[in-house]
Amino acid sequence: MARIEVKSEITGTVWQLKAKPGDQVEGGDVLIVIESMKMEIPVITEDGGKVVEILVKEKDPVAEGQVVAIIEE
């Protein structure tokens, strides 16, 4: 099974977790919402599968390109 790293496109702070380990997700689903510069930017998975790990928690700072979740196809 392929492990897929889901990355944040932007630098900001984790505002909401929309998925948890064990969840089945589809391509296009929002996993996490990042708040940056007064905007909410969703972290969307391109691939469907099972969420293995969410690597951040609410209020955590994240950097552009940082891996924030792992999905298993």
Place this chain on the structure above:
Amino acid sequence: MFKKVLVVNRGAVAARVLRALNAMNIPSVAVYSEADNHAPYLEMASQTFAIGPAPARESYLNQDTIIEVLKKSGADGLHPGYGFLSENAGFAQKVIDAGSRFIGPSPKWIDAMGHKTRARDIAAQYGMPMSQGSGVLPDDNDAILAAARKIGFPVLVKPAGGGGGIGMLPAKDEAELLTAVERSRSMASRGFGTSEVYLEKLIERPRHVEFQILGDQHGGAMHLFERDCSTQRRNQKVIEEAPGPLIPRDKAVGVADQIAGIMKSMGYDNIGTVEMLLGADGSFNFLEMNTRLQVEHGVTEEVTGVDLVRAQIRSAAGEKLADILPGKPEIKGHAIQARVYAEDPKNFFPSPGKLTVFRPPEGEGIRIDTGYAEGRDVTPHYDPMIAKVIVRAATREAAIDKLVEALDGFDIQGLKHNIPAVVNILRSGQFREGRVHTGIIGEVTGKKI
């Protein structure tokens, strides 16, 4: 006049207000969060106070801390700038209760205009031109549909408590309406703490034209003409100009006079902006009123020669309009402002980072309003605007050319910024011809934004 003024803001507007206070020889107090420690504009203040951690709710929005600073500093006036606490009636009242003056309108106006349907009701009572709308929608689906039918489709669902275009959704027919109402309610309750929404007639391809108002505490109110702020992304302004292109002058001045008359009969008592949507049919329709200094006030200053911040402060100190602006203001030339945002020019996503290089252009007719300097971090905690580039020229065409040249000469490195996108729009035939509307960025870039 004030003995000392506390400026409760950051960035470009803090710098702007401090500059006005210095020009008026009024001692000033600035505040800063941990993220803004050593910000360049703090040097302009007579006194500074640290007010807490970077997140705004723990610093710039922390009312208790700010009232404490107000008392400790002995300031007899407080300037809120724009954003943060500038349109919070409860906070304005706390400033007054603490024995100081709030440099803005009376709390009753902030309160009345902060709620969109109440603002519409009041404006309508005084004869403000506006499109048809509903009151706050009830929960009952049949009643919602009936309200929309009465207005006529297409309609726009809007949160009653909010602003910034958040939660605004169009519905072209009954099938779309209920879903739009539900989604708008959920966005409104998350963003503004109230799920109240209402309907307005949707004006297609509207222009955003707003009127600058200045009132005093003696029953006086006047206008300083209009600004066109149609070029927006995600309902936030990117390019603003004065005067508005392709509006006959007698029409613009006529509407401005009408609005100033309404403000006078209402008794509006400080700076404010009445935002209107200009329909393709030439109709002006009340959108909302901002009871504060506007981000784009600089373009009005450039074409009228009036220092709006100084005028606002003098009005708040109790001076009469007749003394503040004895002559009738006139428009000379054309001014355009571009907001430079730290964001990806392709998808308009935020792009915080360090300004490793930050060299604004200089030249005659070029004005830069900023709170940043080379080497400073643009953090994710605040809005993405890093500078306003304002140019003035004899004609609109010359102003566009000058702005393009100024933006091309703005050397910013270390983060992504929207200058390429703004220049692209300024160069487009559609913008140059003045055929602006709120969807112009999408049309010029071919992207949905």
